[in-house]
Amino acid sequence: MDVLPKWADVILIPLINLLLAFIISALVILAIGEDPVFALKTMIQGSLMSTYGWGYTLYYATNFMFTGLAVAVAFHARLFNIGGEGQATLGGLGVALICLSIPWPHWTIAIIAAMIGAAAFGAIWAAVPAYLQARRGSHIVITTIMFNYIAFSVLNYMLVNVLRPPGSQDPASARFPEGTNLPTFQEFFAQFGITAFRGAPVNVSFLLAVAACILVWLLIWRTRLGYEIRAFGHSESAAVYAGISPFRITVIAMIISGALAGMMAINNVMGEAERLVLNSVEGAGFIGIAVALMGRSHPFGVFLAALLFGFLFQGGAELGLWTNIPVQLIIVIQALVILFTGALDNMVRMPLERLFLRFRRVG
Amino acid sequence: MDFLTVLQILDSTIRLATPLLFACLAGLFSERAGIFDIGLEGKMLAAAFFAGAIAYTSGSVWLGMLAAIAASVILSLIHGLASITFRGNQLISGVAINFLAAGLTVLIAQDWFRQGGRTPSLSGDARFNNIQLPFAETLEPVPVIGPIYAELISGHSFLVYVGLLSVPFTWWLLFRTRFGLRLRAVGENPAAVDTAGISVIRLRYIAVLICGILCGLAGAYLSTGLQAGFVKDMSAGRGFIALAALIFAKWRPWYALYATLLFGLLQAIAIRFQNVDIGTFTVPVQFMEALPYILTVVILAGFVGKAIPPRAGGEPYVKER
Amino acid sequence: MTPESQTGRPDRAALSASAPAIELKGISKAFGPVQANKDISISVKRGSIHGIIGENGAGKSTLMSILYGFYKADTGQILIGGQETEIPDSQAAIAAGIGMVFQHFKLVENFTVLENVILGAEDGAMLQPSIAKARELLTQLAQEYELNVDPDALIENLSVGHQQRVEILKALYRQADILILDEPTGVLTPAEADHLFRILRGLRDEGKTIVLITHKLREIMDVTDTVSVMRRGEMVATVNTDETSPEELAELMVGRKVLLRVDKAPAQPGDSVLEIADLRVTDEKGVDRVKGVSLNVRAGEILGIAGVAGNGQSELMQVLGGMRTGSGTIRVNGAPIDLSGARANGQARRELGIAHVPEDRQREGLIMEYFAWENVAFGYHHQEKYQRNRWLMDNRALRADTEAKMEKFDIRPPLPWTQAKSFSGGNQQKIVVAREMESDPDLLLVGQPTRGVDIGAIEFIHQQIVALRDQGKAILLVSVELDEIMSLSDRIAVMFDGQIMGERSPTETNEKELGLLMAGMTGDA
The missing domain is CATH 3.40.50.300 (P-loop containing nucleotide triphosphate hydrolases)
Structure with missing residues (x-):
């Protein structure tokens, strides 16, 4: 049945989809009276042509790796987790509570505790919709969206009423203690006398995100749990036949997904802001959807797609600085990538299949 | 709580329920035809922006409304293209449309008005003005009935009445006409429709189109009726709440009215009572803000009972023997 | 274009009675590299029951789907009542007087029998007149062909046998002259199957043409007048049913002698x-x-x-x-x-x-x-x-x-x-x-x-x-x-x-x- 060779499926089609998304984005830029070529140059200049730019690109990519993996793991169980935003928000709360709880002696200890806090808070925020879907039949898509809104209210309440230092008007927590501050790439290279990534927020969390990619790959393709998650995702009736509990898989897959989304907070809250603020997630939870779709739910694909979106996000911020193009352009690109890779996939696939069939007959 | 406060809350219930009602009926047409649409939110948002923008530039709310419908219908057609023609994932397509609307509205608003992603405030003919029903003032002094008529029933904008009238019309269309029969059939078993010699694709496109028009009205009401202008992300999850209301209403028009009125009431209460004191305990404002979302979750989890969605919902139709 | 085809529906009464109801000439259809139908030609006499038998995957259903407009043949001609007919979709098949009862019924489960019958064949924009007309016709058909079903029952509450009757009623309501049934007895009891065959014989005697697709030899022998055998996408034989035997048909289907019985020793049951x-x-x-x-x-x-x-x-x-x-x-x-x-x-x-x-x-x-x-x-x-x-x-x-x-x-x-x-x-x-x-x-x-x-x-x-x-x-x-x-x-x-x-x-x-x-x-x- 498979007409297309594997390479066309995993490389060619996503690239064509991406190209289409970019072309339309360029038209949008033209339509608002700006120059798309200049815009692209600005983006590349600002995100890839200096270690400073790379530092931001990799910082954003770290966020997107976590949220992209979160969406991807849920996809394997055929669950659409749109709640990455809320789970990452709650993860931030977990990180803040841990970091502010005791004066941590060293970041290596603090980060372990903070990771547990972030993962646990994110996991709980995903487990409730999972439970409601598996036991009460509530649609997980709508529930996770609602949980995004509720998460924002929870964070708002906690910041205003609990975490705000006395006398402050800002809905934000106090600064985290010194012992929780994660080493940045800048500090790391400075040890060797190299000046790089100056002022950029990329930090040790990037390495954790890469490790998460590898671990998720092992989980999905090498463990019994991954085997069961994929089986359930392909066919629930077959899973029941094999003795795989749909309830268990739904809840576990969402817990893993939520934990991954929550872990993002290690990067943006603990690594960068070093305090908890409103809207610290900045839509990264949603970008995870585009990243997972673009990466075909494969951890390596997620890694590459996260880098791409890191570039777009940093480039988009530069556009906001140097041109009249608002940063919301990135939301449009993200929407187009989701549309072309996720929903309009057949628009590219069908003609391509016909093309390959013709080649095969000739060949 | 006095009578007038109750009336005012109910009055704002109707106003807040109107966009939900339009969106809910929009979802009803789409889902009854077997097309899931979580892009209601995005269509509303796009419509709200174009209603506000065109009403401001032209000074005519009617042109604004037409622009809203046009914008929403275009997004609907994208959804149709993805989910009907190219048999893509309907949930993902809906998500994409939501983001597309969220990004484009700000982008264009910034380009046109340079006010940080909003339109200038609307006034006069650029807004839907309230319609005084006949005898509203004459009847006002009559106890109980008078204020109810004058405050609650009279004095809403044109679109509120259109929304209320759409409910019986939808019911009639769905259950009394050939079109309704076919629409319901295509959401239950498209193969039955196809083998009966009717085009599944055409029917579904019509459904998606109607969905677009209704979402356009929902959005137009947001920026030109409920509020005076567009601000970014002003749909604020209403599209999703409308979907929850649709499930709660079991995909039926009259129940859709009741469900959206319920959600409207929740929003009215949340707006009216920012901080609720219960004895020594104060319910925080954030809780009141989250209340509609929390109740959506609770209703979906507990009180829906056996809501059976249209059987072919969410599945692209592929011809099979 | 002939005047008949302009009305969409050939005036069958005017055609010569000797013309076959269905004639297929050189039909071929490939799905990618798989050749589902290879150069198939058959001719089915008006007022007869014609069986098509073959193994799973022999191409029977593909052939019938071509006849009902689900697939378009790569090559070949379809003649209905002696007239060349294009069947690009189900609409055209219905207009040509073809009705089909699928193996998996195409009924809307939470609709009534009447609603299912009129779906796609309504008389106007309002439902009520169509429903009233269908109710009348259903009573008439029920008496004529033993096709009784409660017109107001919901499909999901009907037995499978009754659901099948609704499918036949749908075809008759659309004035089908040719009725194709795909594996109709798979879900029926032997008694229900006998009842179905009685209905089919009654329809044949009224001049309708029936095509019965099945893999059950017994049914072919029981009810058909003529039978075609398909194997691997090809039509290997067409014979009169009373001139053949189940053994011969089985051999034609498989292409070699088959053992219809399993050899086994008596059981020696333990605990x-x-x-x-x-x-x-x-x-x-x-x-x-x-x-x-x-x-x-x-x-x-x-x-x-x-x-x-x-x-x-x-x-x-x-x-x-x-x-x-x-x-x-x-x-x-x-x-x-x-x-x-x-x-x-x-x-x-x-x-x-x-x-x-x-x-x-x-x-x-x-x-x-x-x-x-x-x-x-x-x-x-x-x-x-x-x-x-x-x-x-x-x-x-x-x-x-x-x-x-x-x-x-x-x-x-x-x-x-x-x-x-x-x-x-x-x-x-x-x-x-x-x-x-x-x-x-x-x-x-x-x-x-x-x-x-x-x-x-x-x-x-x-x-x-x-x-x-x-x-x-x-x-x-x-x-x-x-x-x-x-x-x-x-x-x-x-x-x-x-x-x-x-x-x-x-x-x-x-x-x-x-x-x-x-x-x-x-x-x-």
Whole structure:
């Protein structure tokens, strides 16, 4: 049945989809009276042509790796987790509570505790919709969206009423203690006398995100749990036949997904802001959807797609600085990538299949 | 709580329920035809922006409304293209449309008005003005009935009445006409429709189109009726709440009215009572803000009972023997 | 363009009575590299019942789908009533007077009979007039052809037999002259099938043309006037039914001599392996599916459960396989098993030595997107031999295991890196059978082992089941194919409406007696 060779499926089609998304984005830029070529140059200049730019690109990519993996793991169980935003928000709360709880002696200890806090808070925020879907039949898509809104209210309440230092008007927590501050790439290279990534927020969390990619790959393709998650995702009736509990898989897959989304907070809250603020997630939870779709739910694909979106996000911020193009352009690109890779996939696939069939007959 | 406060809350219930009602009926047409649409939110948002923008530039709310419908219908057609023609994932397509609307509205608003992603405030003919029903003032002094008529029933904008009238019309269309029969059939078993010699694709496109028009009205009401202008992300999850209301209403028009009125009431209460004191305990404002979302979750989890969605919902139709 | 075709509907009365109702000339159709129909020509006489018989995948359904406008033929001509007709869609087929009763009914379940009948054939924008007209016509048709159904009943509340009548009524309401039925008796009791055949004969006598697609030789012999045989996409013969025999047709279908009986020695039953007492099952909708079934199966015997689909056999097997819950007692090797608790799942059942070949291999037995090597341990993936260490599975062991099973069970192509969906139906079933039999079970549950499987694979699977019995295993077989039950079973239990109607020995019973039991009539009838 498979007409297309594997390479066309995993490389060619996503690239064509991406190209289409970019072309339309360029038209949008033209339509608002700006120059798309200049815009692209600005983006590349600002995100890839200096270690400073790379530092931001990799910082954003770290966020997107976590949220992209979160969406991807849920996809394997055929669950659409749109709640990455809320789970990452709650993860931030977990990180803040841990970091502010005791004066941590060293970041290596603090980060372990903070990771547990972030993962646990994110996991709980995903487990409730999972439970409601598996036991009460509530649609997980709508529930996770609602949980995004509720998460924002929870964070708002906690910041205003609990975490705000006395006398402050800002809905934000106090600064985290010194012992929780994660080493940045800048500090790391400075040890060797190299000046790089100056002022950029990329930090040790990037390495954790890469490790998460590898671990998720092992989980999905090498463990019994991954085997069961994929089986359930392909066919629930077959899973029941094999003795795989749909309830268990739904809840576990969402817990893993939520934990991954929550872990993002290690990067943006603990690594960068070093305090908890409103809207610290900045839509990264949603970008995870585009990243997972673009990466075909494969951890390596997620890694590459996260880098791409890191570039777009940093480039988009530069556009906001140097041109009249608002940063919301990135939301449009993200929407187009989701549309072309996720929903309009057949628009590219069908003609391509016909093309390959013709080649095969000739060949 | 006095009578007038109750009336005012109910009055704002109707106003807040109107966009939900339009969106809910929009979802009803789409889902009854077997097309899931979580892009209601995005269509509303796009419509709200174009209603506000065109009403401001032209000074005519009617042109604004037409622009809203046009914008929403275009997004609907994208959804149709993805989910009907190219048999893509309907949930993902809906998500994409939501983001597309969220990004484009700000982008264009910034380009046109340079006010940080909003339109200038609307006034006069650029807004839907309230319609005084006949005898509203004459009847006002009559106890109980008078204020109810004058405050609650009279004095809403044109679109509120259109929304209320759409409910019986939808019911009639769905259950009394050939079109309704076919629409319901295509959401239950498209193969039955196809083998009966009717085009599944055409029917579904019509459904998606109607969905677009209704979402356009929902959005137009947001920026030109409920509020005076567009601000970014002003749909604020209403599209999703409308979907929850649709499930709660079991995909039926009259129940859709009741469900959206319920959600409207929740929003009215949340707006009216920012901080609720219960004895020594104060319910925080954030809780009141989250209340509609929390109740959506609770209703979906507990009180829906056996809501059976249209059987072919969410599945692209592929011809099979 | 002829004046007739402009009206959309040829004036059939005006055509010569001698012209065949349907004539196909040189029809070919390929799906990608697969040639489903090769240069097919047939001609069906008006006012006759024509059978088309062939194995699964022989191309019968493709041919009929072309006739009903679902697919467009790559080459060839269609003549209806002697006139060349283009059939690009179902609309055109209906306009040409063709009605089709599909194997899987195309009815809207929560619509009434009337609504289903008028759907697509309404008279105007309002429903009411159409409904009234249809009500009248339905009463008329009911009297004429024994086609009684309650016009206001919801489809989901009708029996399958009645649903089929609705499909026929739909076609007649659209004034079909040609009626195509695709495997119409698969879900009917023998009595219901006889009733259907009476209806078909009545329609034929009224001058309608009937095309009956089936893989059951007995039906062809019973009801058709002429029969065409298809094999691998080709039409290999068309004969008058009274000039042929089932043996000849079977040989034409398969292309070689076939054994219609399975060779097996008498059973030598040992101890009881499976004992079921008063088993009850209620489904998700609250309907009682199994109503107090008691059975037992001994080592070294095959107990066959006969019955029309939908009489509780599936649910019985699912409870045994741990796929749904039930109440009552089931003992395996003397020990009671969990019917509704934490251990009521497929995993726990396998640990007890119960293997299960499920009724629906594509929805249950296999993950169609998984490679053969991933499917080969599906349900057994927890076993020690498939683990590399505490965390990871041993994919190499899985692939080695797959190669061994592929060789032993002659699975083609013998490539572990092939997705399940790329195998033919017969080879898919062999993967499932290999997995379950090689797990060395005490009890094997087998549901519809040969549904949609070619004759070669059927013979192979039957031999394997008998061989397993001869190793002293207990086997519980469920099949809607009476022939299969008769030839494989050592004892036969008949199930109707969730109950066991009686038990018979295959040597002391016949199809007629079983047929009555399957329709719920006990022996004294």
